[in-house]
Amino acid sequence: MIKYKQFTDTMAASFYENPDLKRERQSCNFDKDEITNLIDGNVEKTKYRRELVEYILSDPSLKDPIPVEYLSHEEKYAAELKKACLLVQKMREPVPKEAKFETLRKRQENGKPLDIGVGPSSVILKEGNALGLHFVMFIPAIIGQGSTEQQNKWLPRALNLEIIGTYAQTELGHGTFLRGLETKATYDPDTKEFILETPSLSAYKWWPGGLGKTSNYAVVMAQLYTKGKCEGIHPFLVQLRDETTHEPLPGIFVGEIGPKLGLNSNDNGYLGFDRVRIPRDQLLMKHSQVLEDGTYVKPKSTKLGYATMVYVRVFIVQDMAQVLRKAVTIATRYSCVRHQSELKPGEPEPQILDYKAQQNKLFPALAASFAFHFAAEKVWNLYHLATENIGKGDLQMLPDLHGMSCAMKALSTSETAKFVETLRQSCGGHGYMVSSGFPRLYGIATASETYEGENTVLWLQVARYLIKTRMDGSGGQSVAYLIGSNLPDNKAVDLSLDGIINLFQRVAAGYVDLAMKELAEHGRQGMAPYDAWNHSAVQLIKAAQAHARYLVADCFVRSVKEDKLSGPVRSILNELCEFLLIYWLFAELKTEHLSQLQAKYMELLSIIRGYAVNVVDSFDIRDEALGSVLGCWDGNAYQRLFDEALKSPLNRNAVHRESFEKYLKPLMKSKL
Numbered sequence: 001m002i003k004y005k006q007f008t009d010t011m012a013a014s015f016y017e018n019p020d021l022k023r024e025r026q027s028c029n030f031d032k033d034e035i036t037n038l039i040d041g042n043v044e045k046t047k048y049r050r051e052l053v054e055y056i057l058s059d060p061s062l063k064d065p066i067p068v069e070y071l072s073h074e075e076k077y078a079a080e081l082k083k084a085c086l087l088v089q090k091m092r093e094p095v096p097k098e099a100k101f102e103t104l105r106k107r108q109e110n111g112k113p114l115d116i117g118v119g120p121s122s123v124i125l126k127e128g129n130a131l132g133l134h135f136v137m138f139i140p141a142i143i144g145q146g147s148t149e150q151q152n153k154w155l156p157r158a159l160n161l162e163i164i165g166t167y168a169q170t171e172l173g174h175g176t177f178l179r180g181l182e183t184k185a186t187y188d189p190d191t192k193e194f195i196l197e198t199p200s201l202s203a204y205k206w207w208p209g210g211l212g213k214t215s216n217y218a219v220v221m222a223q224l225y226t227k228g229k230c231e232g233i234h235p236f237l238v239q240l241r242d243e244t245t246h247e248p249l250p251g252i253f254v255g256e257i258g259p260k261l262g263l264n265s266n267d268n269g270y271l272g273f274d275r276v277r278i279p280r281d282q283l284l285m286k287h288s289q290v291l292e293d294g295t296y297v298k299p300k301s302t303k304l305g306y307a308t309m310v311y312v313r314v315f316i317v318q319d320m321a322q323v324l325r326k327a328v329t330i331a332t333r334y335s336c337v338r339h340q341s342e343l344k345p346g347e348p349e350p351q352i353l354d355y356k357a358q359q360n361k362l363f364p365a366l367a368a369s370f371a372f373h374f375a376a377e378k379v380w381n382l383y384h385l386a387t388e389n390i391g392k393g394d395l396q397m398l399p400d401l402h403g404m405s406c407a408m409k410a411l412s413t414s415e416t417a418k419f420v421e422t423l424r425q426s427c428g429g430h431g432y433m434v435s436s437g438f439p440r441l442y443g444i445a446t447a448s449e450t451y452e453g454e455n456t457v458l459w460l461q462v463a464r465y466l467i468k469t470r471m472d473g474s475g476g477q478s479v480a481y482l483i484g485s486n487l488p489d490n491k492a493v494d495l496s497l498d499g500i501i502n503l504f505q506r507v508a509a510g511y512v513d514l515a516m517k518e519l520a521e522h523g524r525q526g527m528a529p530y531d532a533w534n535h536s537a538v539q540l541i542k543a544a545q546a547h548a549r550y551l552v553a554d555c556f557v558r559s560v561k562e563d564k565l566s567g568p569v570r571s572i573l574n575e576l577c578e579f580l581l582i583y584w585l586f587a588e589l590k591t592e593h594l595s596q597l598q599a600k601y602m603e604l605l606s607i608i609r610g611y612a613v614n615v616v617d618s619f620d621i622r623d624e625a626l627g628s629v630l631g632c633w634d635g636n637a638y639q640r641l642f643d644e645a646l647k648s649p650l651n652r653n654a655v656h657r658e659s660f661e662k663y664l665k666p667l668m669k670s671k672l
Ligand SMILES: CC/C=C\C/C=C\C/C=C\C/C=C\C/C=C\C/C=C\CCC(=O)SCCNC(=O)CCNC(=O)[C@H](O)C(C)(C)COP(=O)(O)OP(=O)(O)OC[C@H]1O[C@@H](n2cnc3c(N)ncnc32)[C@H](O)[C@@H]1OP(=O)(O)O
Pocket: 084, 085, 087, 088, 116, 117, 118, 121, 129, 131, 132, 133, 135, 136, 167, 169, 170, 175, 176, 177, 178, 179, 209, 303, 306, 307, 309, 310, 312, 315, 316, 319, 398, 399, 402, 450, 451, 452, 453, 454, 457, 461, 464, 465, 468
């Protein structure tokens, strides 16, 4: 290792707490645990999560020997998969008899397994997760699309990880337009099998997570042909690899698609079929069936086959709240410890957290992390209720669930991606380091804008629902304000939370009406409806975005009003809620309203400045899970930046001998 002049000894560093952070923490006047419990769900859930995280982090076999960024593409996959597998094994073993793991042990004694889901796995897996799709889509697809018999056969094996699967829908040629998928599954009544076929290059499955090297099964979406007729896309459970040797089965062409902007430990893959036969009962038959003689039995709605995507869209809203909490924790703590420039002439350099412009970068994201947390809760509840009803044959809630999940997925991912970039910038040059943690978070947020329905496409789905509702009054609860007599009145701007929600409805309804006018105008000019729709897309997307903001804002306001909160926490959430609502309104309002809101906005910046550090502390994210030298709890950012830089392989020796001797030296010695 090369030598450097050291300013902190390691022992002293382990007791260090940055004085600026310490001062903020000493002035905390609310119960941080209350916010922690609110995010976890309740006190017991917090206790469970903390023990689980400690249990995982105290295991030396789950630690990275060197930062994964220094590994090759192949090594990265292997190292992260190893951790994922060890994690799963660990969660199955009996927890040791230590007092600090009492909750975990009791849980196991009561026959409840330890969670291996998003929270625990994201503590140690930060670069994507080869087993993620198995848990997030493969198992939910079997549950949501499989008949009871099929679930009984496949679920226990999948839950035990005897088989590992993914969700293979997107193809090289089509991701958005599902009706355009080309993979074929043709029923052969003689053998009672489906024959899977990839008819062209563009029909190759492309993208599925964990497909390249990890999965031995997949739920494959393919066009179902029976009795010479195409019945549209359907889910098939297909074995891809031998269960013992892991070799691809005959007729299966499978591999990995290469490096991506982020999530590089996940082996996203490609897949092709050359006349691969599977038994008839591997068409997942909860909603539609093919009988032995090839007769097709229709589902109650063709859109029930899209249900796995709806589930994941809901899941993503929750994931975005988590990403935002991490990003805003890093940027707020760093802004507290970083001093730069001059605020008052001649005075010491202030904390950058005191600049209004800096607060304007941090606090909207802080507020939005709560907004998306509450929105995720609401849409989960709706999802469970709608699914229960669908199980009883009542599909009435399906359009509202689709509209709401598309709106919230698109808004939460696009806002999170934008905020993560702003928060990165708020940390200046150091934010650009991989060790800041921002590149990984940006990789997740931007991927989420694209996967599970590209956002523009989802906005247009939302717009379709809004326009339909406005025209025939058929929409559900989330769009009730657009129906006839429910339309928000045009009273003067009132700055109460309810008043602002009314304003949000007016803005959204206004955009919907403008889009309708535009559609009608195009119609009058002789355009066909599909052309008019395309020409009105910009306005339609604006309407969908305003509606999504209304939905999320409304959830926030309702959650803040619940009486389970203490006075101090209620007023913090109230202020953050009001602040976010004004921030979003700025994007929509005309100048006459702006000055009224501007003063309130500036006042709220100062108020939030008072508790921002303590609020991010209450997110209770362990340093190891945060994965950022800038955002660590102790605020020892410079020392940690330095320590991390010293891990670079280029710092093993003072001179990189080989490149110096071979290239630099000859260059410097050569004459013109
Ligand atoms: C150790 C490890 C342990 C544990 C690990 C645990 C956890 C893992 C950790 C971390 C993971 C974290 C996060 C990541 C999670 C998951 C994401 C990962 C990968 C992503 C996977 C994918 O991307 S899968 C592929 C997704 N693809 C899409 O979303 C495609 C988008 N396209 C569509 O949805 C559709 O084609 C369409 C909606 C755009 C159009 O469809 P179609 O042409 O058929 O329809 P129309 O436009 O004609 O509309 C017709 C009517 O149908 C209604 N409609 C459409 N869709 C739906 C629906 N889904 N539900 C209900 N109704 C629907 C539409 O509204 C129309 O109605 P009308 O009444 O107006 O006619």
